[in-house]
Amino acid sequence: MLRISTVWPEAPAAPTSAAGPDGARRAADVVAAAGLDLGAPVPTAGRGWAGLTWLTDAALPAGAGPQLRVRAGEQGIDLAVTTGALAEHGPALVVTDVDSTFITAESIDLLAARAGAGEAVAAVTELAMRGEIDFAESLRRRLLTLAGLPATVLEEVRAEIALMPGADALAAALAARGTPLGLVSGGFVEIVVPLAAELGIDRVRANALEVADGALTGRSSGAVVDAAAKARTLHAWAAELGVDPARVVAAGDGANDLPMLAAAGLGVAFCAKPLVQAQATAAVSFPRLDAVLGLVGLSAR
Known part of the structure; x- marks a missing residue:
């Protein structure tokens, strides 16, 4: 077909x-x-x-x-x-990036703003999303600016997070048809997990922030969720569900999403950087995440 x-x-x-x-x-x-x-x-x-x-x-x-x-x-x-x-x-599994895809902002940029390093960190984030610097290295450099921030800033940032227009509609439409939705992020579990729980999403993978004595240490805890880890996560979730990766739809905006998009049956560059638009098999060029459904013949209402 x-x-x-x-x-x-x-x-x-x-x-x-x-x-x-x-x-x-x-x-x-x-x-x-x-x-x-x-x-x-x-x-x-x-x-x-x-x-x-x-x-x-x-x-x-x-x-x-x-x-x-x-x-x-x-x-x-x-x-x-x-x-x-x-x-x-239609899809048997949908997987999306989080920062600038499922939510409107880059969570690390919001954290860095509270450390007085917002502009510098945003510039490194942009380099990483364009594929001009290795993601793991960019994460290490950006996390260092957060050292000493009280862990309570995580709650402040969570309150500031806004869903991408259409993100909630995407989650609701997939839930209605019984299609699992997973979020995989180079951001942080401390922000992504509560957000996912509010929408009934139980498949989440993201980086964890290291905290000591009530403050961020400027390091992550555990393996870094980089480009390769995103693709591995998609394959792992598909295997758990008994789903052929050819029936997976993935969406993301940055260079670190490219392996994940390539691993899916349909990889969607969502309001993405030029490099991602050029290499993905499809794109949504306007900020409505539920329009990804339309690319596989589904409606969001």
Whole structure:
């Protein structure tokens, strides 16, 4: 089976979108250029986004998928091509990054701001997300700036965290269809675990902060959750569930997410850095995380 899915932002989420109110026509025109007998599309939707999806037995010509994605992007449309069981039955597991994907901020940047090192740490974070510095090294350097902060700042940061628009809708839609959702993060369990618990998400992996005498030591505890660890976590969760990785959908924004995106049946660059957009098999270019559902032919409502 072959599925071609498109999504685009709609007001009020992005009233100036290039897709605009005629997004459906533009999406249909792009897909029609593939020259396949696809039949009528099925609409998908969520708050602030809409989409069209086609399911067919036809085969897409070699190399046509990337070309379709480029043409769609020129029209303000995000497009994904899926095949096999993922195309026919949808995802059996969804895994997302957390910082700047499931939440709007980088948690370490919020912590660093309380240590008076916000700008310097944000600059290192940006280098790491663009793939210009090794993630583990960037984490070590950023954590050092937190040494001596009282552990109570973790509660302050948790209160400041905002979900990415559509994150709660994604979690609810997946729960309704019985599809597990996991969060894997280069951030910190002290922030991610309580957040996940509020949404009923029980699969979480993140770094742990070392605390001594009520203060952060400037080090992490345990193995670092780096790019390779994210991919291993996806495979481990899939194995626990008896799920073929080809039926996993993963989403992330930074270079340290690339191995995880490559390990999934569909890897989605979410509002991502250029390097990630170039290497991922699909993208959502506007800030509605539940639009990831539209790329596999599902709605969020």
